[in-house]
Amino acid sequence: MTLDPATLAAILAMMAATVFTRLIGALLVSRFTLSPRLERALTAVPPAVLMAVVTPTAIATGPAETIACLVAALAALRLPLLPAAGAGVVTVALLRAAGL
Structure with a gap:
């Protein structure tokens, strides 16, 4: 393989x-006192981004991907973004291996 x-x-x-954008965002947020309402809003951003990324896949592909997207969405309600995405990946892999 060549690159x-x-x-x-x-x-x-x-x-x-x-x-760069992550560091700048962290630096900016650390300089301000956030209200509880703003903190809740910022906490909602990662699951919202996850849904924006996976929804087209859930709609345009087969049942394994749709079910995995639902699993990722439910996991995102309680877990951080990376484990929620991991749950979706594991689910789609298991469903594809099962022939769905």
């Missing part, structure tokens, strides 16, 4: 942009 230099540069640029 095109332009592809590598694009990957590194996306990584840098992601890290």
Whole structure:
């Protein structure tokens, strides 16, 4: 497998942009006192982003993916984003292995 230099540069640029925006966001939020209402709103952002990413997959694909999206959505209500997404990935893998 070969890696095109332009592809590598694009990957590194996306990584840098992601890290930069996360660091800037963390620095900005740490300088302000957040109201409880704003904290609740910010807590709702990761599950909302997860739903925005997985909903097109749930609608456009088969039953295994739809069920896995539902599992991820339910997990996102109680778990952090990464474990919720992991639950969806594990679910779709198990359902595909079962032939669904």
